[in-house]
Amino acid sequence: MSSLASQVILHPTVSQSLKVLGTNLGRDKLYRAIQYFSRFFAWYLLARGYKIEGARWNALKGHLALARKLMRLGKPIEHLQAALRAAQSTGEPAEQITTICRQLGYFGYLTYDAFVWANTVKFFNLAPSTAQKVGKNANRFWLAGILFSVMHGLFKAGRLATEFQKLSGARLTDKGENTDREVKLAALRSVRDATKQQFVIDLLDVWIPASNLGIVNLNDGVLGIFGLITSLIAFRQQWLTVNRK
Incomplete structure (x- = not known):
């Protein structure tokens, strides 16, 4: 069991993930991806009448957006x-x-x-x-x-x-x-x-x-998908940059 735990915890992918998330940009892009997925999923749930579940994802979106604003104060x-x-x-x-x-x-x-x-x-x-x-x-x-x-x-x-x-x-x-x-x-x-x-x-x-x-009128579902895609692209680039060192 301890050997299996060591293999999981010390796996190179885990170490690489920690390196990326140890950077402000890596954390920001991950939080942004979750934020925009939450925006899309909340829209999806609310459009189908799941108000309680939709409110939960809307709250997550709002808290992540606020956390990211704090992280960017020096930028x-x-x-x-x-x-x-x-x-x-x-x-x-x-x-x-x-x-x-x-x-x-x-x-x-x-x-x-x-x-x-x-x-x-x-x-x-x-x-x-x-x-x-x-x-x-x-x-x-x-x-x-x-x-x-x-x-x-x-x-x-x-x-x-x-x-x-x-x-x-x-x-x-x-x-x-x-x-x-x-x-x-x-x-x-x-x-x-x-x-x-x-x-x-x-x-x-x-x-x-x-x-x-x-200026345009796009719903939260479309904007959430757009934001999720760009966040994942930027996160992948940060992953490659950090783990290339």
Whole structure:
């Protein structure tokens, strides 16, 4: 029995899971996946008349959303630093500008979101109209950040496609140059795949703040599935990143 317990507890997958969940990003993406699954499942249950069960999953969704807001209290500064680094770097102007705007969008979103959290936990009390404005501003910045991220992905994908085409079409006779080209092509493929992945995440996530602002009218079932998919994609990426070290 002790041998079986050791095999389970000390299994490499368990150790890898602990490494991922030992990071803030890993925990956040797991909590987000459960939060958006809860959003979908609560909608599913309530649509079929299971009010008590639906309320239970709605409560879980709300508590996880609140916990994630607490975990993100320091992140606005991270995005502000990223915007400053992008402004000081050199590169394609379109990519640089959209990166700066994206980071500033997320900075504004998470800053307003911190006030939403403080009001929710009664750290200070906002008037209902003010709380509504704060929530709307958070979603406006969130939407702006995602839209700039989409534009950044389009610009970057175009540049990568051009570089890939030029590099793969070049005629080289030297063996060393061919090896160097293959290394560069592999690096381009990796960056291209990451760009495509982020693009998919943005295209799904954009509907969440858009729905919160009333721009589109998608139900909680659809938004829950979208959020669950993007959370699992991001969690998988964090898993690969952490366990590659």
